[in-house]
Amino acid sequence: MAGGLTYTAVDSTSLSTAEIYGKALVELGRAHKDVVALTADLAKSTKIGDFQKEFPDRFFNVGIAEQNLVGVAAGMAKAGLVPFLSTFSQFASFRAADQLHTDICYQNVNAKVIATHSGTSFGQAGSTHHAICDIAVTRAIPNLTVIVPADGMETYNAVMAAYETPGPFYIRINRGFDRVLYKDGDYGFEVGKAVTVHEGTDITVIACGSCVFQALQAAEFLDKTDGLKVRVLDMHTISPIDRDAILKAVGDTRRIITVEDHNIDGGLGSAVAEVVVESGKGCAFKKLGIPRTFAPIGLHEDIMSIVGIDSNGIIEAVREVMGKDFELDDDWDDEV
Amino acid sequence: MALKKADWLALEKKAHELRRLTLDTTFWAGSGHIGGGMSVLDMLTILYHRYMNIKIEDPNWEDRDRLVLSKGHAGIAYAPVLCDLGWNDKEQLKTFNHTNSKMGMHLDSNKVIGVDASTGSLGHGLSIAVGMALAARVLGKSYKTYCILGDGECDEGSNWEAAMTAAHYKVNNLISFVDRNKCMIDGRTEDVLGLEPFVDKWKSFGFIVKEVDGHNFNELAEAIDFALQNDGAPVMIVANTIKGAGIDFMEDNYVWHYGAIDEEKYEDAKKSLDAYYKKRVERAEREGA
Numbered sequence: 001m002a003g004g005l006t007y008t009a010v011d012s013t014s015l016s017t018a019e020i021y022g023k024a025l026v027e028l029g030r031a032h033k034d035v036v037a038l039t040a041d042l043a044k045s046t047k048i049g050d051f052q053k054e055f056p057d058r059f060f061n062v063g064i065a066e067q068n069l070v071g072v073a074a075g076m077a078k079a080g081l082v083p084f085l086s087t088f089s090q091f092a093s094f095r096a097a098d099q100l101h102t103d104i105c106y107q108n109v110n111a112k113v114i115a116t117h118s119g120t121s122f123g124q125a126g127s128t129h130h131a132i133c134d135i136a137v138t139r140a141i142p143n144l145t146v147i148v149p150a151d152g153m154e155t156y157n158a159v160m161a162a163y164e165t166p167g168p169f170y171i172r173i174n175r176g177f178d179r180v181l182y183k184d185g186d187y188g189f190e191v192g193k194a195v196t197v198h199e200g201t202d203i204t205v206i207a208c209g210s211c212v213f214q215a216l217q218a219a220e221f222l223d224k225t226d227g228l229k230v231r232v233l234d235m236h237t238i239s240p241i242d243r244d245a246i247l248k249a250v251g252d253t254r255r256i257i258t259v260e261d262h263n264i265d266g267g268l269g270s271a272v273a274e275v276v277v278e279s280g281k282g283c284a285f286k287k288l289g290i291p292r293t294f295a296p297i298g299l300h301e302d303i304m305s306i307v308g309i310d311s312n313g314i315i316e317a318v319r320e321v322m323g324k325d326f327e328l329d330d331d332w333d334d335e336v
Numbered sequence: 337m338a339l340k341k342a343d344w345l346a347l348e349k350k351a352h353e354l355r356r357l358t359l360d361t362t363f364w365a366g367s368g369h370i371g372g373g374m375s376v377l378d379m380l381t382i383l384y385h386r387y388m389n390i391k392i393e394d395p396n397w398e399d400r401d402r403l404v405l406s407k408g409h410a411g412i413a414y415a416p417v418l419c420d421l422g423w424n425d426k427e428q429l430k431t432f433n434h435t436n437s438k439m440g441m442h443l444d445s446n447k448v449i450g451v452d453a454s455t456g457s458l459g460h461g462l463s464i465a466v467g468m469a470l471a472a473r474v475l476g477k478s479y480k481t482y483c484i485l486g487d488g489e490c491d492e493g494s495n496w497e498a499a500m501t502a503a504h505y506k507v508n509n510l511i512s513f514v515d516r517n518k519c520m521i522d523g524r525t526e527d528v529l530g531l532e533p534f535v536d537k538w539k540s541f542g543f544i545v546k547e548v549d550g551h552n553f554n555e556l557a558e559a560i561d562f563a564l565q566n567d568g569a570p571v572m573i574v575a576n577t578i579k580g581a582g583i584d585f586m587e588d589n590y591v592w593h594y595g596a597i598d599e600e601k602y603e604d605a606k607k608s609l610d611a612y613y614k615k616r617v618e619r620a621e622r623e624g625a
Contacts, residue, residue, distance in 0.1 A: 036471075036474060057473075057474065058474055060470065060505070062497070062501045063497070063500060063501070063504075065494075065497035065500070065501070067459075067463070067493075067494040067497060068463045068466075068494055068497035068498050068501055070463075071460050071462075071463025071466075071467065071494065071498065072463050072464070072466050072467035072470065072498070072501060073467060074453075074463075074464050075404075075453070075463065075464035075465060075466060075467020075468040075469075075470075075471065076467040076470060076471040076474075078445075078452065078453060078464065078467070078468060079402070079467070079468045079471035079472065079475070080398065080471065080475065081471050081474060081475070083467075098457055098460070099460060099494075102454065102456070102457050102460060103453075103454075103460055103463075103464060106444075106454055107445055107446065107453065107454050108446060
């Protein structure tokens with residue numbers, strides 16, 4: 001990986017996720033002259049000010065104009081640069097959806113969208129600034145790799161991997177601080193490969209973004225209190241999804257819960273469900289997310305609690321799914 | 337500086353050949369965006385045959401001048417230009433719009449050689465062109481980026497976002513055109529959604545504007561020569577054109593934004609193009625230096 005892993009757990013507790021992205025971008029800028037950064041009046045919010053300071057000739061603020069932001073980046077990529085554009089997730093995925101679809105993904109250019117303030121992480125800003133449908137939109141676009149990092153360290157890994165991997169990327173990160181999941185960067189991050197953050201054989205919780213930490217907490221709690229062995233997968237790459245990890249979870253645990261800071265429809269849960277249904281295997285299944293509604297205004301952690309995507313919500317869901325009268329099929333091998 | 341007569345006549349001959357090939361392509365396809373194709377064709381001709389720094393033997397040469405045809409539906413005129421240069425097999429024009437053809441209404445930059453950007457969704461091209469022009473600055477390259485917009489397309493707000501960026505960053509290695517044929521699908525531009533005062537709009541967005549007859553190679557050449565020498569604000573060439581230029585029954589008629597050509601219309605159109613060419617040659621003979 002470019003630049004090497006220079007961040008520690010100390011850094012990721014003292015830096016917000018977007019700040020870690022900002023540092024990673026500077027590293028990339030130092031190592032690669034073809035890296036340019038763009039934003040639409042959100043350099044401060046998306047933490048790319050350091051890049052602007054160090055590389056003023058490779059930094060472009062196009063004002064509050066997200067469609068233009070994405071189009072300009074596409075043109076730069078067509079000419080051989082590697083643009084990293086940063087704006088809020090909602091605007092990158094919806095305001096500029098046509099440019100993302102056509103200019104970046106249809107043309108299959110080497111542009112990287114770093115979409116910040118994702119999910120309900122900008123909680124108090126309300127639904128105009130929550131991005132709860134962006135995974136649904138982006139994962140449906142061909143050629144686009146969609147990554148939802150679980151914390152700052154994973155964001156660093158994802159940004160570095162995005163530079164090393166030709167083609168369009170959409171990396172969806174949170175506003176503010178994420179709970180630290182990975183103590184160091186060397187845990188085997190690979191685009192398209194889920195990370196098993198907790199082993200288990202009774203049920204699998206497949207999570208992304210800030211919900212991975214919550215799922216891990218739930219798993220540790222349930223082991224102590226209920227004696228349940230909960231497998232937790234950090235499904236950081238939503239597209240292309242890690243089919244093997246999902247099918248293995250179906251085979252090993254036959255119970256799956258998905259959890260995401262996103263509308264319950266169209267996101268991670270839907271992506272996992274597609275794989276499960278296509279497998280033809282029986283599996284108890286439950287999706288956790290924002291339940292087909294716009295989320296309330298509030299602190300991110302409060303919203304996560306209200307909609308049931310925090311550790312308490314996950315614990316409750318695990319108990320519900322474990323209590324389901326779900327018969328094991330003795331003729332597993334006969335299933336299509 | 338006025339075009340030399342011989343150069344002007346050579347451009348007229350090439351434009352006539354390309355108009356015929358555009359008509360043929362429309363006939364082979366059964367229908368197409370022929371109106372806007374004919375209005376933009378002289379701009380495509382003069383750019384590819386007089387101004388653009390390209391290498392026929394290396395269409396992907398990294399220092400080449402770029403063209404973003406923002407009015408991507410004019411692919412039916414653009415494809416003949418790119419085939420005529422030898423970058424794509426002319427036989428492909430016979431399958432234009434056919435199932436599994438490499439060439440459809442809106443040309444795909446990953447399939448058709450020489451297309452610098454996949455356009456078709458209107459209001460995208462100027463941003464892409466600004467990006468290419470800014471990239472030249474970052475990369476220390478001297479290539480120029482040309483962009484051609486449709487006038488109806490200028491209803492899209494994203495163009496004005498791009499215009500502000502071009503002006504703010506003084507993107508003067510970008511030379512833009514609007515094909516001002518005053519027609520769009522549902523009617524005349526001023527009836528559907530008024531664009532006037534159009535030249536003033538571009539001026540107020542920070543462009544130097546040159547207004548020309550988009551079917552007069554001498555006027556186009558003078559405006560492009562100016563833009564190439566300019567080191568100030570970005571230049572917008574508002575080219576007043578005629579939808580369907582050269583085919584009498586289509587001219588200035590918005591109904592011919594997209595139309596079908598049968599055998600009878602095809603024969604009539606060929607005759608009309610020949611007469612149009614004759615008149616344009618007479619003008620070049622008369623006005624050329």
